[in-house]
Amino acid sequence: MLGPVDSSHIVRTIDYWLENRKNVRRNVECKAVLIGERIIDSRFGEVVKFLTNSMPLVVKEVAALQLGGTMTLHFTTIFRSADLEERVESAEATPVNAEFWAKKDKQTLDVANAVVAILRDVDSSVSPNFTQGYINVRVGNRTQGFIGFRSIKGRVRISVKVEDASTWRKRLTSAGLQVIQTDKTDNKVRLLVTQDDILKKRSTIKSLAKAGYDYWLG
Numbered sequence: 001m002l003g004p005v006d007s008s009h010i011v012r013t014i015d016y017w018l019e020n021r022k023n024v025r026r027n028v029e030c031k032a033v034l035i036g037e038r039i040i041d042s043r044f045g046e047v048v049k050f051l052t053n054s055m056p057l058v059v060k061e062v063a064a065l066q067l068g069g070t071m072t073l074h075f076t077t078i079f080r081s082a083d084l085e086e087r088v089e090s091a092e093a094t095p096v097n098a099e100f101w102a103k104k105d106k107q108t109l110d111v112a113n114a115v116v117a118i119l120r121d122v123d124s125s126v127s128p129n130f131t132q133g134y135i136n137v138r139v140g141n142r143t144q145g146f147i148g149f150r151s152i153k154g155r156v157r158i159s160v161k162v163e164d165a166s167t168w169r170k171r172l173t174s175a176g177l178q179v180i181q182t183d184k185t186d187n188k189v190r191l192l193v194t195q196d197d198i199l200k201k202r203s204t205i206k207s208l209a210k211a212g213y214d215y216w217l218g
Helices: 006-021 045-049 082-091 098-104 106-121 167-173 195-200 202-217
Strands: 031-038 057-067 070-080 125-130 135-139 141-154 155-161 186-192
Touching: 006 031, 006 045, 031 106, 045 057, 057 098, 070 141, 082 141, 082 186, 106 125, 106 135, 106 141, 106 195, 125 202, 141 202, 155 202, 167 186, 167 202, 186 195
Parallel strands: 031 057
Antiparallel strands: 057 070, 125 135, 135 141, 141 155, 155 186
């Protein structure tokens, strides 16, 4: 859908999903995919986020890019149901190196490196772990998923598993950071940042990253 997503687009997505899942074999998964030009900043952005916790939904924003005489479309996944997220991340987990990310998305690489540097104040063995689809961290020789990084809409999404996600969402919002998931259905905090946010909010980011590290230690 061009422009901001509206209620009719959301209803049609749900309607198509309900209708089509009746017609597939029992061993075939049926997922809903909502694609629009503007979703996060639309009136119904919070509604779409809520729906990702109620049905197997993938939400993508589309942008047209003019490159010389060629028009291309770029699709960015901004939300997905929690049960789908783990499967998608697993499929994207092919190991790569820092040079791959320097070419693919230097902003995400720079933010990940900045947060890893902050985490090294907590544990000097922390290092970045690079895969095709996202960046997370290693603690010593162990790959850990308590914190991860990927690009969304020109900024970087940081996902952190913490013990009290609801409290952290409120704290981050009060600190002026953009939390993009506000429900209470899982223990992940997701926020959008720039490298400038990391510099200006270093103390808050460090506390969040340490909370994720402590939660992982259990």
